[in-house]
Structures are given as C-alpha cells and as structure tokens.
Amino acid sequence: MKHLLIAAGILSATSAIAADKPQLTVYTYDSFVSDWGPGPQVKEAFEAVCECELNLVGVEDGAALLSRIRLEGENSDADVVLGLDTNLITAAKETGLFAPNPVSAEFALPIEWSDDTFTPYDWGYFAFVHNADATAPANFRELADSDTKIIIQDPRSSTPGLGLLMWVKAAYGDEAPEIWAGLADNIVTVTKGWSEAYGLFLEGESDMVLSYTTSPAYHLIAEEDASKAAAAFDEGNYLQVEVAAKLAGTDQPELANKFLNFMVTDAFQQIIPTTNWMYPAVTPADGLPEGFDTLTVPAKSLLFSPDEAAAVRDQALAEWQNALSQ
Amino acid sequence: MAERAQPISAWPGIGAAALVAALILGTLAAVALRAETSGGFSPADWAALRFTLTQAILSALFSVALAVPVARALARRRFPGRRALIALLGAPFILPVIVAILGLLQVFGRSGWISDVLGVFGLPPIRIYGLHGVVLAHVFFNLPLATRLVLQAWQEIPAERFRLAAQLGCNGMAMFRLIELPMLKRTLPGVIAVIFAICLTSFAVALTLGGGPRATTIELAIYQAFTYDFDLGRAALLSALQLALTAAAALAALRFSRGDGFGTGLDRALQRWDGGAPALDAFWIAAAAAFLLLPLASVVISGLAGVFDMPALVFRAALTSVFVAAASTLILLVLALPMATAVASGRHGLVELSGILGLAASPLVIGTGLFILIRPVVNPTMLALPVTALVNAAMALPFALRILVPAAKDITARHGRLALSLNMGKWTYFRRVLVPRMRPQIGFAAGLGAALSMGDLGVIALFADPQIATLPLQIYRLMGAYQMQAAAGGALLLLLLSMGAFWLLDRGGRWHAEA
Numbered sequence: 155m156k157h158l159l160i161a162a163g164i165l166s167a168t169s170a171i172a173a174d175k176p177q178l179t180v181y182t183y184d185s186f187v188s189d190w191g192p193g194p195q196v197k198e199a200f201e202a203v204c205e206c207e208l209n210l211v212g213v214e215d216g217a218a219l220l221s222r223i224r225l226e227g228e229n230s231d232a233d234v235v236l237g238l239d240t241n242l243i244t245a246a247k248e249t250g251l252f253a254p255n256p257v258s259a260e261f262a263l264p265i266e267w268s269d270d271t272f273t274p275y276d277w278g279y280f281a282f283v284h285n286a287d288a289t290a291p292a293n294f295r296e297l298a299d300s301d302t303k304i305i306i307q308d309p310r311s312s313t314p315g316l317g318l319l320m321w322v323k324a325a326y327g328d329e330a331p332e333i334w335a336g337l338a339d340n341i342v343t344v345t346k347g348w349s350e351a352y353g354l355f356l357e358g359e360s361d362m363v364l365s366y367t368t369s370p371a372y373h374l375i376a377e378e379d380a381s382k383a384a385a386a387f388d389e390g391n392y393l394q395v396e397v398a399a400k401l402a403g404t405d406q407p408e409l410a411n412k413f414l415n416f417m418v419t420d421a422f423q424q425i426i427p428t429t430n431w432m433y434p435a436v437t438p439a440d441g442l443p444e445g446f447d448t449l450t451v452p453a454k455s456l457l458f459s460p461d462e463a464a465a466v467r468d469q470a471l472a473e474w475q476n477a478l479s480q
Numbered sequence: 481m482a483e484r485a486q487p488i489s490a491w492p493g494i495g496a497a498a499l500v501a502a503l504i505l506g507t508l509a510a511v512a513l514r515a516e517t518s519g520g521f522s523p524a525d526w527a528a529l530r531f532t533l534t535q536a537i538l539s540a541l542f543s544v545a546l547a548v549p550v551a552r553a554l555a556r557r558r559f560p561g562r563r564a565l566i567a568l569l570g571a572p573f574i575l576p577v578i579v580a581i582l583g584l585l586q587v588f589g590r591s592g593w594i595s596d597v598l599g600v601f602g603l604p605p606i607r608i609y610g611l612h613g614v615v616l617a618h619v620f621f622n623l624p625l626a627t628r629l630v631l632q633a634w635q636e637i638p639a640e641r642f643r644l645a646a647q648l649g650c651n652g653m654a655m656f657r658l659i660e661l662p663m664l665k666r667t668l669p670g671v672i673a674v675i676f677a678i679c680l681t682s683f684a685v686a687l688t689l690g691g692g693p694r695a696t697t698i699e700l701a702i703y704q705a706f707t708y709d710f711d712l713g714r715a716a717l718l719s720a721l722q723l724a725l726t727a728a729a730a731l732a733a734l735r736f737s738r739g740d741g742f743g744t745g746l747d748r749a750l751q752r753w754d755g756g757a758p759a760l761d762a763f764w765i766a767a768a769a770a771f772l773l774l775p776l777a778s779v780v781i782s783g784l785a786g787v788f789d790m791p792a793l794v795f796r797a798a799l800t801s802v803f804v805a806a807a808s809t810l811i812l813l814v815l816a817l818p819m820a821t822a823v824a825s826g827r828h829g830l831v832e833l834s835g836i837l838g839l840a841a842s843p844l845v846i847g848t849g850l851f852i853l854i855r856p857v858v859n860p861t862m863l864a865l866p867v868t869a870l871v872n873a874a875m876a877l878p879f880a881l882r883i884l885v886p887a888a889k890d891i892t893a894r895h896g897r898l899a900l901s902l903n904m905g906k907w908t909y910f911r912r913v914l915v916p917r918m919r920p921q922i923g924f925a926a927g928l929g930a931a932l933s934m935g936d937l938g939v940i941a942l943f944a945d946p947q948i949a950t951l952p953l954q955i956y957r958l959m960g961a962y963q964m965q966a967a968a969g970g971a972l973l974l975l976l977l978s979m980g981a982f983w984l985l986d987r988g989g990r991w992h993a994e995a
C-alpha cells in the first residue's frame with residue numbers, strides 16, 4: 155500500500171512536467187521556493203504572461219546552489235540560476251557556465267550596477283538585530299569593548315556569515331584580525347545557518363544576532379510586533395545583492411531572457427519585500443510596503459566588487475578562524 | 481573460523497551487506513571520480529580531525545558511563561509508568577538537530593531555565609558553550625540509545641542465572657561481578673563504538689554548542705569542501721577518513737566484545753532478588769529522566785504555542801514523512817534481519833563492519849554521490865522520497881544490527897542444533913524459530929528505524945522538490961521564513977509522530993511483560 159502511495163506521489167509530481175507548454179527551469183535557494191517565500195507567487199505571475207511552465211527547483215542556499223550547478227556542469231537542467239550574491243559571482247563566472255545577458259532597469263541599489271551576466275533582483279544590508287529597547291553599539295570597536303553578546307553564522311556554511319567576514323574586511327582591511335580578536339568574547343556562539351542563529355536570539359541567548367536591516371520589517375508587518383530593531387554601524391553596513399543569470403547551456407534561451415527581464419518588472423519586484431524580506435532591486439510603482447519606511451537605513455554602505463570579494467575571501471576566512479580559535 | 485553446519489544460510493545476509501557497502505562506498509567513489517582537483521588535507525583539517533576525535537571519544541565514554549547505572553536501575557526496578565518512561569527517554573535521539581538544539585538551550589542556555597534559577601540566587605548564568613557543551617549535547621542525544629542497548633543486554637541474561645545466584649545467596653555486589661560484569665564487558669565496546677561513530681559525523685550540534693570555529697568537525701570540513709570550496713576531492717578524502725575511523729572503532733569493538741554468552745535458558749520472565757539500594761536506583765532514574773525530559777518539555781511547551789499557527793502544508797508534509805518512515809523501516813528490516821542472521825551463524829567480520837559504516841558515512845557524500853549516479857538515468861528530484869527512505873534505512877542499520885545480533889546469536893546457540901537434528905528447512909527455521917523469538921528486538925529495531933527516519937532531514941534537502949517535503953524539511957523552511965512559532969508547532973507534531981511510530985512498533989514486538 156505504501157509503495158502505491160509513494161508511487162502515486164511521484165507520478166503526480168511528474169505529470170505536471172508532461173504538459174505541452176515550453177518549460178523554464180529555474181534553480182534557486184530553498185527558502186525562495188518554500189510556500190512562505192516568493193516562489194509560488196512568482197510562478198503564478200510569470201506563467202500568466204509567458205505561456206510556459208515555470209519550474210522552480212530549490213537547493214539549500216546560494217553557495218550550495220553554485221555547487222549544484224558546477225556538479226551538473228554543461229548539461230544542467232537549469233535554464234536560469236537565481237540566488238547567488240556578489241561573493242559568488244566571480245567563482246560562478248570562472249565556471250564558464252553562465253551566458254552574458256544584459257538586462258537594463260532603473261536599479262534602486264545603493265551602488266552602481268554594471269554586470270553583463272548577472273542581474274540583481276533584491277538586496278539588503280547586513281546588520282545586527284536587537285531588541286528595540288536596548289541600546290546598540292555604534293560600530294565594531296564599540297561592540298568589541300562592550301559586553302554585548304552576539305550570535306553569528308559560520309562563513310563556511312552560511313551566506314550571512316560570509317557577509318560578516320566581508321563586512322569586517324571591507325571596513326577594517328588589515329586591522330580585521332584585531333577586530334575579530336576583540337569580538338571573540340562577545341560571540342556567544344557560531345551557528346551553521348541563519349535559522350539556528352535567529353532562533354537562538356529569539357529565545358534570548360544573545361543581545362544581538364547577525365541578520366538584515368529588513369528583519370524588523372517581518373516582525374512589524376507579519377506579526378505587528380515593533381520590538382525588534384537593526385543597528386546601523388558608523389563604519390557602514392555591508393550589502394548583499396542577490397542576482398540571477400542565464401546558463402549558457404540552456405535550451406530555452408528566449409524564455410530565459412524573458413524571465414530575467416520579467417524579474418526587474420513590478421509584477422516580480424512587488425512580491426519580494428514581504429516574502430523574501432529584502433529590498434526590491436527596482437522599486438515598484440506603488441513604492442515599498444508600509445512598515446519598510448520605519449527600517450534603519452545605514453548612512454554608508456560597503457560592498458566589495460565580485461573580484462575583490464573573491465580575492466580577499468580565503469585570507470579573511472583564515473584571519474577569522476585564527477582569531478576565534480584562540 | 482571453522483565452517484560448521486548452520487540451521488540457516490548466511491548468503492542473503494552477505495548479499496544485503498554487500499548492497500549496503502556498495503551504496504556507501506559507491507557513492508563515495510562517485511564523488512571522488514567527479515572531482516576535478518585532488519585536494520590534500522590542510523592544517524585546518526588536521527585541527528578538525530583532532531577536535532572530532534576528542535569530542536567523539538568523550539561523548540561516547542560519558543554516554544556509556546552514565547547509561548550503565550541508569551540501565552541497571554531500570555533493569556532492577558519495576559514501577560508504574562516504567563515502560564512509558566523508557567519509551568520517552570528515546571525521544572532526544574529522534575528529534576531534528578535544530579529542534580533539539582533549541583530545546584537543549586532552553587534548559588541549559590545563557591537564558592535557559594537553569595540559568596534563570598541560578599539568577600534567582602544571584603548566581604551568573606551557566607556557560608554552556610565549549611567542549612563540555614558539545615559533550616553534554618551528545619550525551620543528551622545518545623544516553624537514551626546507550627541505555628536502551630545496555631538495558632536490552634541486561635534483559636537477555638537468562639532468568640535462571642539470577643535465580644541460581646539468588647539461591648546461592650549472592651548479594652548485589654557478587655551478582656554484579658559474576659553475572660552483570662561479564663555481560664557489560666561483552667556489550668559495552670559495541671555500544672561505545674556506535675556512539676563514537678554517531679558523534680564522529682556531528683556538525684551543527686558540535687558547532688553551535690562548541691561556541692565557534694574551535695569546534696570544527698570533519699563533517700563541517702566536508703560541507704565546506706562541497707559548498708564553500710567546491711573541492712570534491714577533498715570532500716571524498718575527508719569522508720574516507722571518517723569511514724576509516726569508524727571501521728577501526730568497529731573492529732576494535734568486535735575484538736573486545738568476543739566471549740561466550742550465558743548459554744541457554746528457558747525463556748522465563750525475569751525476576752530479581754537483589755533488591756538492595758532502592759534509593760540509589762531511584763536517583764539514577766530520576767536524574768536521567770530530568771536531564772532528558774526537561775529539554776523535551778521545552779519543545780512541547782513552545783510547540784503548544786505554535787500549534788494553531790501551523791499551515792495545512794505541515795500536515796501534508798507529516799503524511800509524506802509517515803510514508804517515508806514506513807518504507808524506510810521496511811527496507812531496514814529486509815536488510816537487517818538477514819544480516820543479523822548471517823552474523824549469528826558465524827559470518828560476522830565484514831557483515832557487521834558494513835553494517836556500521838552507515839553511521840560514519842557523511843549524508844552529504846551519500847546524497848551527492850547518489851545524485852551523480854542517478855542523474856544520467858533519471859531526474860533525481862523524482863526519486864527524492866525513495867532515495868531518502870533508502871538512505872535513512874542505511875543510517876539506521878547499525879542500530880538495528882546492535883539490537884538484533886545478540887538475540888540472533890543466542891537463538892542460534894539455543895535452538896540451532898535442535899533445528900539441524902530435526903532437519904528443519906532453512907525458511908521454516910527462519911519463520912518458525914528465529915523471527916518469533918526475536919519479536920521484541922525486531923519491534924525495537926523497527927521502532928527506532930521508523931522514528932529515526934521520521935526525524936531525519938537527511939538527503940531530502942539535496943533532492944528537494946518544492947512539491948514534496950518531509951516534515952523536518954518543512955520545519956526548516958518555516959524557520960527560514962521567520963515562522964519560529966509554527967516551526968515549533970511542527971516540531972511538536974514531529975515528536976508525537978516519531979514517538980507514536982516508535983511506541984507502536986516497539987510495543988507490537990513485545991508479548992510478555994519485560995520491556
């Protein structure tokens with residue numbers, strides 16, 4: 155009986171693929187395709203205009219996503235990859251698996267965007283989130299000198315974790331090891347991913363957690379809870395810009411272009427703020443949802459170019475490991 | 481080993497063992513062959529190896545050292561609710577890692593219950609993060625398993641031994657030295673090896689409780705090699721190292737646990753006459769129950785708050801998980817029973833070794849290897865559920881064997897010669913003698929397998945399809961979408977399902993009073 159049911163489950167999953175319409179397969183990270191992410195709405199919106207079927211395939215996170223593409227190589231099933239960030243762009247380009255495809259739009263990013271292969275679809279500032287009634291330190295040095303407890307993610311297994319590594323490196327350069335050494339006694343623990351860290355913070359294990367300036371928007375909009383705030387640091391907050399690109403080996407190049415152009419239109423962009431909890435790359439005509447205006451906006455933003463990020467990554471990781479393993 | 485006539489053929493078991501070995505080594509080979517660069521070990525990898533070994537050895541020793549008095553107390557005492565307690569104690573083992581970490585820290589964390597109580601007396605919160613935290617978490621996960629395995633060995637001592645010892649006027653100490661100590665000597669090495677192997681592949685628990693990159697394990701280095709560096713060669717090398725360490729531990733355990741059993745008994749219900757020190761036994765049982773049940777209570781409490789936040793999808797995922805667990809349990813038994821029989825008929829070595837490898841195999845390597853192997857043939861996402869069930873079965877196999885093998889050995893020793901002299905057919909022997917006598921162990925193994933499969937995130941994340949999700953995956957997704965309350969509700973549901981499956985199967989296997 156159970157075999158039948160499992161078989162039925164597999165068949166019903168495959169029958170969807172058997173339709174006549176052209177298929178566009180987009181690989182993305184798992185939280186994008188989950189029922190609380192942008193996936194279901196994006197699928198509906200794109201299918202309404204494309205006369206095609208959009209298959210979203212979720213792979214853990216951005217780094218795992220790139221590994222999957224490299225694993226599948228030239229005959230990947232994916233036509234488009236959505237969900238890498240600037241830290242991964244250089245490695246992604248080096249594989250030669252991605253095809254140039256300039257998409258022009260009025261990007262609302264705090265930085266200039268010019269890349270002929272990767273198109274941004276959302277962005278956010280990394281920031282330490284804390285309870286609104288607590289005073290947050292103004293920068294890393296103040297944090298290191300305080301006894302504020304923080305939880306961060308491991309850069310080897312988590313995108314925000316890697317973002318923090320880049321943040322400290324971008325703000326302090328050669329002084330980064332010193333900053334990490336100062337932070338060592340503030341760090342309660344380092345977690346595998348964002349969920350563990352955020353969950354522990356909500357349980358009260360730390361005063362602050364590494365997340366995004368947009369995190370308080372979730373609590374405010376979805377839970378009507380204004381008790382969380384994000385700290386702007388005066389050395390600047392590091393940016394995360396999430397991007398998508400077409401694969402060179404796609405058998406649906408036209409459809410892939412269509413999707414990437416659709417991605418920067420209002421139909422896609424207005425889904426992002428309250429599902430992915432990030433800023434849309436192109437501000438929709440209706441503006442940002444209510445509640446986003448209350449968010450902390452850092453005075454200064456930091457971001458390495460993809461090539462710089464790739465060049466400093468390994469050294470920054472070694473410094474981090476050294477400082478925190480003492 | 482001299483070939484002796486056996487009532488049952490070892491070949492199906494050897495076949496099953498070969499299949500398991502092929503799955504584990506084949507996927508490893510697939511990853512190694514796909515590698516573009518052949519990376520060596522970095523100094524950081526050696527540091528990871530040292531930390532991994534330290535924490536795994538300490539965790540195994542502490543788990544077993546604490547399990548012995550708890551199991552002894554449970555073996556000697558009968559009290560109302562004893563069976564429910566034994567079943568409940570198994571729960572930490574089957575929780576998804578992320579849920580267990582949150583539950584554990586709700587009790588032992590900086591703002592946990594114990595720190596709150598300390599705060600009332602003006603004391604600072606406990607410092608849980610560090611090597612001691614890693615060991616504490618691993619003892620939390622593995623003490624129940626160790627207790628069950630040791631308790632089972634206790635129950636398998638023929639009742640006649642205790643009867644005779646009581647008649648000869650042995651006191652508690654003498655009974656321990658004459659009967660229980662030899663049993664422990666045979667049992668403990670295997671239990672230590674199993675827990676050592678489980679802790680060897682720890683990743684998220686070790687990192688979170690360890691408090692930082694000092695607590696880097698080999699499994700984290702494998703993950704890093706896969707996703708951060710995309711160095712498949714190094715991933716395969718590290719995984720091979722894990723397998724080699726586990727194999728070494730397993731071989732050592734097999735060597736130390738040789739020795740004769742207690743021989744035949746009359747299958748009587750056990751009765752004990754050494755009733756000394758009830759207070760001490762009560763202390764051990766109460767301490768173990770508090771240590772294991774408090775974090776569970778916190779999972780239940782936060783879960784109750786989230787029960788009404790759970791979207792319908794969670795229930796669909798729960799249904800999927802139940803089917804995966806059922807399929808996985810079936811596969812587990814089809815593999816484990818013949819393997820246990822083969823070991824019992826003297827063919828142990830390689831069969832037992834391949835049985836324990838499932839523990840040491842990195843889920844990431846098995847998953848990726850299967851992905852590489854399956855992909856040229858069929859879209860891997862279509863096989864997400866069958867593959868998950870298969871891998872879960874391979875991972876539960878070492879536990880199932882630890883449970884089944886001692887019983888299969890004893891039964892072969894007790895009834896094998898009679899069966900041979902009766903010229904009983906091999907199938908008849910299996911069906912009429914072996915399986916009915918092993919019902920409690922089969923029930924326990926099946927229950928454990930089902931519960932483990934239910935709670936395991938496993939390889940489904942690698943093959944994920946937005947349409948099909950198991951309950952653990954859905955819990956992770958909820959957490960990833962800020963929905964911690966709903967996730968806590970899902971965790972409670974998972975806990976209930978796992979415990980329910982375990983209780984049902986474990987209970988189904990027992991037809992007389994002893995648990």
